[in-house]
Amino acid sequence: MTLIAWIVAGLLLVTSVGILVSRDWRLGLGFLGLQYLGVFWLTSQHWPVSMAAIKVVTGWMAIATLGITRLNLKESDKESEQILPEGRLFRMFTAGIVTVIIVTAAPTVEDIIPGIGMPVISGSLILMGLGMLHLGMTVQPFRVILGLLTVLAGFEALYAALESSILVAAMLSTVNLGLALVGAYLLSARMPEENV
Amino acid sequence: MSAPLLWIFIPAALALPALLISNGRILSIVGGSLALLLSLVALIVPIDQALQIGNFSLKIAPEIEILGRRLILTPADGSLLAIFYGLVAMWFYGAEVTRTAHRLVPLGLIIIALLVASIAVEPFLYAAILIEIAVLLAVPLLLPVNQAPGPGVMRFLIYQTMGMPFILFAGWLLTGVESSPSDLALAVQSATILGLGFAFLLAMFPLYVWLPMLAEEVSPYALGFLFWVLPTITIIFGMGFLDRYSWLRTSAGLSQVLSVGGLVMVVTGGLWSAFQRHLSRQMAYAVIAETGFSLLAFSLSPEKAVDAVFLLIIPRSLALLVWAMSLTQMKELAEPLRFSAVQGLARKHPVTTAGLILAHFSIAGFPLLAGFPVRLALWEGLASQSLGVAFWFLIGILGLLTGATRTLAVLVMAPQGTGWELQERWRPGILIGIGVLGLFLLGIFPQIFRPIMANLPGMFEHLGK
Structure with a gap:
């Protein structure tokens, strides 16, 4: 069981780095979809599977919302990264630094919240750390929403171990869906002639 | 019902x-x-x-x-x-x-x-999630569908969203501190995380960079509404934390942290406002200073703090309302709202100009205006605690006053021989006029709302008692 949990934490590292370095929005959403599967697994360590499934269902609904909106935008609306640094190598390097920091910090977090397990802590910290890194690198609506969803996914994986209220789960799902809807709104918020 | x-x-x-x-x-x-x-x-x-x-x-x-x-x-x-x-x-x-x-x-x-x-x-902790949902709804309020989002809107969304996880997590840690109050390390950790959460939500120094950016991008009126409502509720939410956790309320460092945090915001907000050449950004810096005033009010002795925080609510809202309405009128006349574009507008739009300047002066605490009695009480309270804090408070106020005076100078500045030519729209003019009258009324008779305000400390079980 622990081995699988570590594999899931590894998967989360791959998906969050993938979201950070990928330039194709389809790939980004694909990584996000996988990420929610990982979050579901980590959450199911502390919640009943039926309740943990909320995470993956909400996440995929958010992805569908963003995907459909993005699909309906003209090709000319495709975001080209205007702000440096944009190199993949640079992003991977910074992701590496953040990962090292997380590996160092995870035992301290486990001291503060004992009994959750290192894989859950590492997985959630990876998502939060790399999500924040992503947010620090862009102001493009689509990428900002991916970054925020990643940070929240990491937080929710950790918070699920501390709080098992149905109302909180519902409210956090509302926040995730709300973020996706805001993302869709921001993506389509353009001058009238620029819209499809 | x-x-x-x-x-x-x-x-x-x-x-x-x-x-x-x-x-x-x-x-x-x-x-x-x-x-x-x-x-x-x-x-x-x-x-x-x-x-x-x-x-x-x-x-x-x-x-x-x-x-x-x-x-x-x-x-x-x-x-x-x-x-x-x-x-x-x-x-x-x-x-x-x-x-x-x-x-x-x-x-x-x-x-x-x-x-x-x-x-x-x-439990009151869930308020963080409700505030976050309100923030999400604020995006379409700020940004019409025919306007591309700028960096200010994106940063607003990022910074306000980041507050929620910190506060929820801190809330869980605080319950741990309650059960083992002797664990000093845990207390420090939870207080730090809680502070970070509120720093994001209240746009505290240095996390307020998005405020002036946002002010440049969106409708001043919608922004003014949010600038009033979000910090006010966040501060009441913060007071709920202090009311709930006695160790936090009685901790020796809290007053100092609030005092330093508030002072930095008042001073930086005031000084940046003094050097600002964009009218919307000036409003943003005044809002930063205003949040600083609330934090400084919090840092006063417990029996005064609650009253002082609540006394700030009405003058803040009225001044922002008049300011935002005047700015919106001005934005229709000059875009962008830089000094170079609005120069001499007072000759054609005296009521709008008066609304803008008097609202700015009110937030700066100019005598006879709504902000003055509260600023004076706050300054007196701070001076009784530390003269150094009172001095820096004055510097922040002077910065805001300088900003307002510069704006006034630019708005009335016109080539020699230019006459007065009234081009004011009458309905906004009347509303701004009523608002200005309200600013004077609240400044001269600050006790008007005293009967309603008197009940507010009753919202808290321990705070202010």
Whole structure:
């Protein structure tokens, strides 16, 4: 069981780095979809599977919302990264630094919240750390929403171990869906002639 | 009938039909009247007490239960609801002349309902999630669908969203501190995380970079509404934390942290305002200073702090309302709102100019205006604690006054021989005029709202006692 949990934490590292370095929005959403599967697994360590499934269902609904909106935008609306640094190598390097920091910090977090397990802590910290890194690198609506969803996914994986209220789960799902809807709104918020 | 149903669910539900009203003036009047009605009900009908009118008896129950959690509005919350919805009514009535009614009224109703729910929810920690949902709704309020989002909007979304996880996590840690108060390390960790959460939500130094950026990008009126409502509720939410956790309330370092944090915001907000050449950015820096004033009020001795924080609410809202309305009028005349573009506008638009300048002076605490009595009381309280803090407070105030004076100089500056040529739109002019009158009225008679304000500290069990 622990081995699988570590594999899931590894998967989360791959998906969050993938979201950070990928330039194709389809790939980004694909990584996000996988990420929610990982979050579901980590959450199911502390919640009943039926309740943990909320995470993956909400996440995929958010992805569908963003995907459909993005699909309906003209090709000319495709975001080209205007702000440096944009190199993949640079992003991977910074992701590496953040990962090292997380590996160092995870035992301290486990001291503060004992009994959750290192894989859950590492997985959630990876998502939060790399999500924040992503947010620090862009102001493009689509990428900002991916970054925020990643940070929240990491937080929710950790918070699920501390709080098992149905109302909180519902409210956090509302926040995730709300973020996706805001993302869709921001993506389509353009001058009238620029819209499809 | 229950209080949460009346002041949370009904406004939220009425926001949906409000979306269908296409006439901005009707929408503005309907929304404003609804808010006014809710304010009057809060003022007249006590919560959880039977009100006998002839044979008819009316009692508003204080709570409602949802999924095992409760929304409670106590009798002490009545005054806050009256003030809150009263101020919202003013913003809604002004929405039509600023051409924001279609967004401000429906979304404003839901945002206000969510923020009132954040005060009412038990456990109170869930307020962080409700505030976050309100923030998400604020995005379409700020940004019309025909305007591309700029970096300010994106940063607003990022910074406000980041606050929620920190506060929720800190809330969990705080319960641990309660059960083992001797664990100093845990106490420091939880207080730090909580502080970070509030630093994000209140846009505290240095996390306020997005405020001036946002001010440049979006409608000043919608922004002014959010600049008033979000920090006010966040501060009340923060007071809830202090009320709940006695170790936090009594910790020796809290007053110092609040004092330093508030002072840095007042000084930087004031100084940046003094050197600013963009009118919307000046409003943003004044808002930063205003949040600093609230934090400084918090840092006063416990018996004074609660009163001081609540006293800031009405002058802040009124000044921002007048300022935002004047800025919106000016934005229609000059875009962007740089000094070079607005130079000499006072000759053609004296009422708008007066509204802008007097609102700025009011936030700076200029005598006879609404902000003055509160600033004076705050300055006196700070001086009794530390002369150094009082000195830096003065520097911040001087910065704001310099900014206002520079703006005044630019707006009246016109080539020699230029005459006065009145081109003011009469309806916005009348509303700004009424607002300016209100600023003077509150400055000269600050005790007007004293009877309502007197009940507000009752919202808290321990704070201010």
